[in-house]
Amino acid sequence: MIPLNHAPLLQPAVANIALSIVVPIYNERDSIPALVSVIQASLEKLAIPYEIICVDDGSKDGSADLLRDYAQQDRNLTALLLRRNYGQTPAMAAGFDHAKGDVIITMDGDLQNDPADIPKLLEKLNEGYDLVSGWRKYRQDNKVTRLLPSQIANWLISLVTEVKLHDYGCSLKAYRREVVQDMNLYGELHRFLPALAFIEGARIAEIPVNHHARKFGSSKYGLGRTFRVVMDLMTVYFMKRFLTKPMHVFGSLGMISAVSGIGLGVYLTLVKILAGQDIGDRPLLILAVVLFLTGIQLFSFGLLAELLMRTYHESQKRPIYRIREVVAQLSAPEG
Ligand code: UDP
Numbered sequence: 631m632i633p634l635n636h637a638p639l640l641q642p643a644v645a646n647i648a649l650s651i652v653v654p655i656y657n658e659r660d661s662i663p664a665l666v667s668v669i670q671a672s673l674e675k676l677a678i679p680y681e682i683i684c685v686d687d688g689s690k691d692g693s694a695d696l697l698r699d700y701a702q703q704d705r706n707l708t709a710l711l712l713r714r715n716y717g718q719t720p721a722m723a724a725g726f727d728h729a730k731g732d733v734i735i736t737m738d739g740d741l742q743n744d745p746a747d748i749p750k751l752l753e754k755l756n757e758g759y760d761l762v763s764g765w766r767k768y769r770q771d772n773k774v775t776r777l778l779p780s781q782i783a784n785w786l787i788s789l790v791t792e793v794k795l796h797d798y799g800c801s802l803k804a805y806r807r808e809v810v811q812d813m814n815l816y817g818e819l820h821r822f823l824p825a826l827a828f829i830e831g832a833r834i835a836e837i838p839v840n841h842h843a844r845k846f847g848s849s850k851y852g853l854g855r856t857f858r859v860v861m862d863l864m865t866v867y868f869m870k871r872f873l874t875k876p877m878h879v880f881g882s883l884g885m886i887s888a889v890s891g892i893g894l895g896v897y898l899t900l901v902k903i904l905a906g907q908d909i910g911d912r913p914l915l916i917l918a919v920v921l922f923l924t925g926i927q928l929f930s931f932g933l934l935a936e937l938l939m940r941t942y943h944e945s946q947k948r949p950i951y952r953i954r955e956v957v958a959q960l961s962a963p964e965g
């Protein structure tokens with residue numbers, strides 16, 4: 631058998647860490663020294679036990695070696711070095727899996743987010759929220775290539791997910807541990823974490839945070855990201871609407887389509903038999919056939935989706951509900 635030498639990664643939460651800061655890092659060598667020291671400065675003031683988890687996402691500029699040095703000197707800092715470049719979402723997921731804190735805060739490794747906002751996020755979280763998202767009210771990025779697409783994306787996301795935030799793309803966010811544990815990340819879904827958390831019943835708030843222009847290195851994304859965001863948005867929409875009831879959508883659509891097809895077919899048959907007309911070259915005939923076949927397809931697809939959904943939930947022992955709190959008295963029954 632292969633020894634499970636990665637077991638520590640999967641160890642359960644250790645209660646004495648209050649705060650985990652997760653920072654994905656891809657080719658940010660020049661930012662790292664300042665990044666670590668500003669995070670530390672901000673956290674030392676809070677005087678609570680914390681850890682900083684820097685996830686190196688396969689950097690090629692020596693970021694990994696630098697992080698290794700830092701981690702060896704500082705017991706509050708953990709360097710998670712991924713084998714190759716997976717992307718920001720998997721890097722964040724790795725950080726989440728490794729984080730031990732009751733509260734997890736994510737931020738970018740390029741100094742665009744300001745760790746001085748951390749206390750504000752925590753304060754808001756303590757008001758009873760499960761997720762507090764940063765809003766880069768005065769965002770310091772290129773207007774045409776970044777702000778415009780981002781505005782459109784924000785508008786679309788808010789329309790589709792019904793989670794009303796101004797800025798979904800801000801990486802500076804604070805989560806309660808349970809919320810993060812309930813979410814599965816794929817693709818570039820980190821942008822939709824509030825939406826995914828909302829599906830899981832989280833209470834979400836937003837506060838304005840600082841944003842700085844990038845000092846070192848360059849952004850890892852271009853305009854191509856917009857399309858991927860739209861695709862991910864569709865996935866999230868589907869998850870939100872139909873995750874536990876795919877048959878409701880595919881079944882009903884299929885039913886409508888098949889029944890219309892049958893209706894048209896019956897009409898054409900009557901026309902043929904009673905009125906004696908030729909129906910072989912009528913467009914309506916094609917429509918009837920297409921509607922009927924599409925209906926059957928959609929219906930069977932719904933059944934398959936229903937099976938898949940069950941596998942999805944049951945294979946992970948994933949309940950179809952989330953409990954916020956259990957209130958009960960611990961006394962023994964009387965008598
Ligand atoms: N990042 C990463 N893996 C990638 C791309 C980006 O870990 O494949 C990190 C990057 O180092 C930064 C954060 O994700 O800390 C956000 O990236 P970036 O600043 O390029 O995005 P922007 O702020 O321009 O939206």
Ligand code: MG
Nearest residue numbers: 738740742849
């Ligand atoms: Mg950035």
